[in-house]
Amino acid sequence: MISEKTQLDRSLGFACPRCKMRLVFSSTDMMMKCIHPACGYQYPIHQSIPILINDASSAFCINDFLQNSLTYFSQGHHRQKTNCRIPMNQNALHNFAHVRDLLLHDIPTPLILILGGSIRGIGSEVLLDHPKVRCVETDISFGPHTQIICDAHDIPFANETFDAVVAQAVLEHVADPYRCADEIHRVLKPSGLVYSEIPFMQQVHGGAYDFTRFTLQGHRRLFQKFEPIEYGPLGGPGTALAWAYLHFFDAWTQQPTWRKIVRGFARFTSFWLKYTDAILLNRPGASDAASATFFMGRKSEQTLSDRELVRSYHSASNR
């Protein structure tokens, strides 16, 4: 079910995921159709949610959504549970408030694209629930906030549509994060904002849909076509150690009852580790042992060169 605040605005600049030409709602409203004569692809609308997937190249199939097959749905709930177990995301609330203030300083009613938005991420409510903020919440699974089924490799919107794009714990789950970063750049208006969070020292979550990790340098490189506003660690070394400790115990057994016992013991003996991040997170070098990092930046026409990137490295381990 779609939340009332996030009813889909049909006047948005939809674009065909295949050819990037304009998409229009058909007269029956059961389809969205590409206006390009050579393409003319039709995308179904299922349970009021357009399925705007490039079936020719995506890891996901339109038919799976029409048949309500599992895509990332169950994994999405896993993500929510694991986030509740260990607060890996110590700076998220501050960061989302920063994005909100930057947007509302310049734009009366900013339009934001949320990738991986079927469920709300930690801290995002201060941005997404603001009465002046308009959100388009997309995901590759149905969920309480999904308005559009969308694969970030082919974002179904026209160039320069959005004032900001949010990808919180999403880009580790895409096969080609560089292509997705290019797509984010494309759909942002000039000087539009991106906010991204990606794990670094965290074990696999999401099974078949967990592809990669980024160091802070790698995260900056991913958004080399953006001018940074702020970037750094989220969960610190304490959180990273807590994840490793829990997964060390997980590795001993697959038997459900034993696993429950072992996990209970691991959580009971490691709950305190996350609190050490209150001291460690802002120390020099925390980025090199972080459980996750964030990047907040503005769309730019300049591209950061790899030489400039290497020179910008400023962690304690390089001194």
Ligand SMILES: [Zn+2]
């Ligand atoms: Zn098309």
